[in-house]
Amino acid sequence: MIYLDSAATTAVRREVLEAMWPYLTGDFGNPSSHHSLGESAATALAAARATVARWLGCRASEVVFTSGGTEADNLAIKGLALAAPRGRHIVTTPIEHEAVLESCDYLVRQHGFELSTVRVDSDGLVDLDELESLVRDDTTLVSVMYANNEVGTVQPVAGIADVAKRHGARMHTDAVQAAGALPLDVAGLGVDALSVSGHKLGAPKGIGALYLRGGVAVEPVLHGGGQERGKRSGTENVAGAVGLAAAIELASRMPGDALGRLGGIRDGFIDEVLATVPGAVLTGHRTLRLPGNASFCFPGTSGEAVLLQLEQHDIVCSSGSACAAGRDDPSHVLVAMGIDPAVAQTAVRFTFDAATTAEQLHEVAQRLREAVASVRAIGAPTR
Ligand code: PLP
Numbered sequence: 001m002i003y004l005d006s007a008a009t010t011a012v013r014r015e016v017l018e019a020m021w022p023y024l025t026g027d028f029g030n031p032s033s034h035h036s037l038g039e040s041a042a043t044a045l046a047a048a049r050a051t052v053a054r055w056l057g058c059r060a061s062e063v064v065f066t067s068g069g070t071e072a073d074n075l076a077i078k079g080l081a082l083a084a085p086r087g088r089h090i091v092t093t094p095i096e097h098e099a100v101l102e103s104c105d106y107l108v109r110q111h112g113f114e115l116s117t118v119r120v121d122s123d124g125l126v127d128l129d130e131l132e133s134l135v136r137d138d139t140t141l142v143s144v145m146y147a148n149n150e151v152g153t154v155q156p157v158a159g160i161a162d163v164a165k166r167h168g169a170r171m172h173t174d175a176v177q178a179a180g181a182l183p184l185d186v187a188g189l190g191v192d193a194l195s196v197s198g199h200k201l202g203a204p205k206g207i208g209a210l211y212l213r214g215g216v217a218v219e220p221v222l223h224g225g226g227q228e229r230g231k232r233s234g235t236e237n238v239a240g241a242v243g244l245a246a247a248i249e250l251a252s253r254m255p256g257d258a259l260g261r262l263g264g265i266r267d268g269f270i271d272e273v274l275a276t277v278p279g280a281v282l283t284g285h286r287t288l289r290l291p292g293n294a295s296f297c298f299p300g301t302s303g304e305a306v307l308l309q310l311e312q313h314d315i316v317c318s319s320g321s322a323c324a325a326g327r328d329d330p331s332h333v334l335v336a337m338g339i340d341p342a343v344a345q346t347a348v349r350f351t352f353d354a355a356t357t358a359e360q361l362h363e364v365a366q367r368l369r370e371a372v373a374s375v376r377a378i379g380a381p382t383r
Contacts, residue, residue, distance in 0.1 A: 002360050004317040006200070006292060007149050007177060007351035012243070013202040019246035020204075023239040031236055032227065041238045048238075051245035055252065056194065056211050057185040064210045064228045065241050069176035069197030071221070072210035073099035073143075075232065076172040076193040079218035080141050081107050086168065087138020088113045091131070094336035095120055095153075096145050100174055101332075104143070118144075122338050123285040124153035131163050139169040146178035146194075150333045150349060151284030152293025154182065161190035170216065176200055176208075180251045181259060181290050192216050198240065203247035207240030258354045263291035269350070269361040270294050277369045283334060283347065292356070295349040297339065301375040303347045309371035315364055318349045 023044055029037030031045050046060070053060040066072045077100060081090055092104050094117050107113040116134045119127045126144055135142060142164040147154045157173050164171040172193040175184055180201040186194055193216070198207040212218055212231065224233030266289075273280050273296060281297045298306060303319030310317060330344035350364065 001314045001316060002356075002364060004315065004350040004352050004356070004364065006353045007152075007290075007349065008318055009199045009205065010202050010353065012204050013247060013250055015250055016203055016243045016246040020239040020243040023242050029238075031238060032225070041236075044242050045236055045238050048241040048245035051248055052196075052209050052241075055184060055248045057187055058211055059214060061229065062211055062214050064212055064231045065236055065244075066195075066208045066210055066232060067206055067237070068199070068208040069097070069174065069195050070099040070208075071232075072176075072195035072197070072208045073097065073172075073174055074103050075210050075218065075221050076195060076212070077103040077141065077143055078107065078221055079212075079231070080170050080172065080193060080216065081113060082111065082219040083217035085113075085140045087136070087140060089116065089136055089139045090114075091116045091118060091134050091139055091142045091164075091169070093118050093120055093126055093144055095124055095148055095150075095333040096143065097149055097174055097176070100143055100145070113140075120336055123288070124148055124151050124283075124333065124337050125285060125288065126155055126160060128156070128159060128163065131160060135163055135167040135169055137167065139164075139167055141170045141172060143172040143174070145174040145176075146189075147175070147182060147290050148284065148333060149177045150331055150347070151295050151337070152177070152290035152351075153284045154178070154288045154290065157189045157191065165190060177290060180247075181292060186211050186213070198244040198247060201247045201251055203243040204240055207237050207244050209244065254354060259291050262352070262354055262356070265356065265358045265361055266291055266294050266352075268358055269365060272362065272365040273368060276365060277372050280372070281343070283337070283339065290351075292352045293349070294351075295347065297334070297343050297346045298348065298372045298375075299343050299346055301346045301372055303345060305375045305378075306346075306348050306368070306371050309374060310364070310367055313367045315367055317364075318351070319347060 027040045029041040031042035049060045052063045118131045144160045161171040170192045174195045176197045179196040192213045194211040199205040222233045283295045307319045330341040334344035
């Protein structure tokens with residue numbers, strides 16, 4: 001199988017599972033227990049936290065383990081907005097993951113917040129001038145994702161954080177897709193909060209982390225035993241945290257040029273698809289994009305039908321964001337970028353990692369040309 005859906009999830013790496021194994025079996029203690037098993041779990045959790053902190057360039061006390069990206073986004077947005085609202089105004093973009101959009105919507109529905117949505121251009125880049133005009137004295141939080149999960153466009157997070165900071169608002173970024181592909185130095189980015197998720201980089205599903213700048217007040221979303229310094233109650237997922245740390249260690253041991261090579265094969269694949277598949281349209285920014293993302297629309301097809309044709313050749317990709325799969329609406333990301341909803345229905349996303357080869361992508365490009373031609377010949381199913 002050629003797996004080109006890494007943005008949806010990745011396999012747990014063997015080294016990661018091996019690192020986790022002791023904490024699922026012999027060393028299964030609860031880190032809050034006052035006996036040797038508990039102490040061993042607490043020590044492992046502290047070591048994992050230190051690794052995440054080194055990766056993010058922050059203090060260990062600024063890392064909150066969560067059950068994944070969705071929970072990290074919920075905690076950042078609800079937690080920061082509700083803890084110390086300067087006012088009840090928040091700003092985000094129309095291309096965020098549902099975890100961000102729905103958390104903002106919750107604040108509007110249940111807590112009377114006002115939400116402003118900053119425009120993105122046809123490449124999916126935030127309009128910084130409009131952002132500047134939207135952020136006000138009563139803006140509590142600005143949340144803009146680092147890299148988009150569907151089209152891979154990378155936002156100028158440091159510039160956006162600068163606008164937020166100048167107006168005294170907090171800045172959160174969803175770095176779930178950026179993690180492992182882009183530098184995550186939180187000081188350089190200038191953010192107050194940053195979300196990551198383990199299963200996008202070789203750790204299991206169900207573990208993530210939120211960076212929360214020291215001294216920034218947060219209202220917990222989960223109440224209970226006061227774990228994670230009171231910011232996230234619930235017995236810690238020790239094995240998951242150890243797995244996340246192991247995945248980070250593996251990512252940081254990748255050869256220095258691995259991401260450059262990935263960007264190179266991505267560009268070769270994009271060029272080949274645009275040259276050989278008639279009518280193919282690249283979505284997202286041509287260069288300011290994740291090194292492992294190539295996403296297109298193929299007008300006159302249905303993304304789902306192209307996907308099914310490719311799967312017959314053992315090529316697995318996505319017709320949109322997996323987190324929104326099961327729904328038939330055109331992607332809110334593509335529509336916000338100004339793409340006609342009928343064309344947005346023809347989207348296919350290929351996402352890959354350092355193990356993907358140029359030869360595999362060449363084969364995919366050839367199969368894709370056949371698939372698009374065959375779907376067009378049959379006629380795309382009407383929805
Ligand atoms: N944010 C982005 C940008 C994502 O792509 C995803 C998942 O695809 C999430 C948040 C949610 O992360 P999780 O699946 O860990 O809840």
